[in-house]
Amino acid sequence: MTRPIVWTIAGSDSGGGAGIQADLHTIHALGGHGCSVISAITAQNSVAVSMVEPVLMQAFSQQLVALASDLPAQAIKIGLLPGGLRAEVLARYLREYRRQWQPYVVYDPVAIASTGKAMAQESLLPAIKQHLLAEVDLITPNAIELAALSGITPDSPANVRRGAAALLAMGARAVLVKGGHFDWAPEQAIDFYTDGEREIWLASARVETTHGHGTGCTLSSAIATAIALDYPIEDALVLAKAYVTQGLKAAQGLGAGPGPVAHLGWPTDLNDFPTVVMPGSTLAEQLGISGPHPKAEFAPMDTLKLGLYPVVTSVSLLEQLLDWGVRTLQLRIKDKTDDQVEADIKAAVELGQRFNARLFINDYWRLAIKHGAYGVHLGQEDIEIADLEAIRAAGIKLGLSTHGYYEMLRARELKPSYLALGHIFPTKTKDMPSRPQGLERLHRYVALMETEFPLVAIGGISRDRVPLVAETGIGSIALVTAITESDNPEAATRELLALVEG
Ligand SMILES: Cc1ncc(COP(=O)(O)OP(=O)(O)O)c(N)n1
Ligand SMILES: Cc1ncsc1CCOP(=O)(O)O
Numbered sequence: 001m002t003r004p005i006v007w008t009i010a011g012s013d014s015g016g017g018a019g020i021q022a023d024l025h026t027i028h029a030l031g032g033h034g035c036s037v038i039s040a041i042t043a044q045n046s047v048a049v050s051m052v053e054p055v056l057m058q059a060f061s062q063q064l065v066a067l068a069s070d071l072p073a074q075a076i077k078i079g080l081l082p083g084g085l086r087a088e089v090l091a092r093y094l095r096e097y098r099r100q101w102q103p104y105v106v107y108d109p110v111a112i113a114s115t116g117k118a119m120a121q122e123s124l125l126p127a128i129k130q131h132l133l134a135e136v137d138l139i140t141p142n143a144i145e146l147a148a149l150s151g152i153t154p155d156s157p158a159n160v161r162r163g164a165a166a167l168l169a170m171g172a173r174a175v176l177v178k179g180g181h182f183d184w185a186p187e188q189a190i191d192f193y194t195d196g197e198r199e200i201w202l203a204s205a206r207v208e209t210t211h212g213h214g215t216g217c218t219l220s221s222a223i224a225t226a227i228a229l230d231y232p233i234e235d236a237l238v239l240a241k242a243y244v245t246q247g248l249k250a251a252q253g254l255g256a257g258p259g260p261v262a263h264l265g266w267p268t269d270l271n272d273f274p275t276v277v278m279p280g281s282t283l284a285e286q287l288g289i290s291g292p293h294p295k296a297e298f299a300p301m302d303t304l305k306l307g308l309y310p311v312v313t314s315v316s317l318l319e320q321l322l323d324w325g326v327r328t329l330q331l332r333i334k335d336k337t338d339d340q341v342e343a344d345i346k347a348a349v350e351l352g353q354r355f356n357a358r359l360f361i362n363d364y365w366r367l368a369i370k371h372g373a374y375g376v377h378l379g380q381e382d383i384e385i386a387d388l389e390a391i392r393a394a395g396i397k398l399g400l401s402t403h404g405y406y407e408m409l410r411a412r413e414l415k416p417s418y419l420a421l422g423h424i425f426p427t428k429t430k431d432m433p434s435r436p437q438g439l440e441r442l443h444r445y446v447a448l449m450e451t452e453f454p455l456v457a458i459g460g461i462s463r464d465r466v467p468l469v470a471e472t473g474i475g476s477i478a479l480v481t482a483i484t485e486s487d488n489p490e491a492a493t494r495e496l497l498a499l500v501e502g
């Protein structure tokens, strides 16, 4: 894949830890090509900012014009703008770009340096509200910036929500409030995202270091780069937070003051990824997040490698598959009433028991409980509506569908029996709302989670793709048409069994 283009429109940090310099390190480390539009030159080191000099308006505009004509960006990160005039001019350019090539725009509203020095003129604040907010997709204020913009001090979770809502009311499309500085959560770095429809709270244990120069710049340019790489926003948020956490853990002092966040490449350690706050934890209670939740972990699987995993619509095919040696399978009947499917589910459960197989029932969790099924497979939307505690209390195993980093981390909090990752390739079997993940992402997911849960890859996995998928190290491959549309389902199944489990 060629590197997607990401612009950073920000100030130069002569100390190399923040601003344009941090942004370009981040964009490159995560696989983007960084282009820069310098808004101001700062003279600073690790101890103090001694000067902020806006670049000439013409130089500012000409950088934008030069890039737009040849290197249009998939995503744009905006950092320090030294005053209102440049914010207004930039808003005009962005309006044009949004018409022409729709870049995703992240704005980190830098106004005060971590040393306490004001970085921008007073004219910036009204220009942000009047002109810039309408042109950005995501604004990422810290506590101080949120208070300055919204007039609400985020001194409690409720006020974090209120401050973010105030920015949405001013025209922001989405807000990420960064909790590096929340007094009410001293042990955690908590971020809050909302687009007005959904709320996401992400928590990481605070890294004990004085070397955190450039964290805000790094976070926002990591989000922009992940978006440019075609990750959805919720995945971009968790990836960016993991990138910053890994960088904080490795940060070193270089001058006499706080050193820069380290830039180490794609995050691969699960310990660096944030927790998605879900109902049931102490933190969730503190944040005012409530709702039903499983009281403990689901029954674990007997192995991390579930092998070949056919997903079928008929009990007769289930029986044949069991005869041919398959031991992990699923009955997936769609769009019928409980009455219409009950007999099939009962028969499938009995067959699974007779063959001592791992037989999962898709969707119909009430009937699965009623008939003592081995396992249930549920999708993301079911997490909100199914009685997960009833499934767990019945001792039934739970498999959950996921479609990327965020959903994997969210599902992890529910401690299911396995995680399915999909869809890997385009599939005709089901209309998918998300895009295919591809093998590179699958590799990354497996490396991240393979010791935590059994993992299952699904979606568009034809016979010929099985060896490529197996090479990622995934322990199970689920498929439909590779068997059901084969001329000889028995031969296909036996060959697939040998390829996946042999
Ligand atoms: C093994 C496996 N993985 C994913 C799915 C998809 O489940 P879900 O998201 O609930 O979608 P439907 O199958 O209900 O359309 C699955 N069934 N099995
Ligand atoms: C049920 C389901 N969930 C995600 S992809 C998919 C269908 C997989 O079918 P196929 O193996 O024919 O692509």
Ligand SMILES: [Mg+2]
Residues within 6 Å of the ligand: 362, 363, 377, 378, 379
């Ligand atoms: Mg389902």
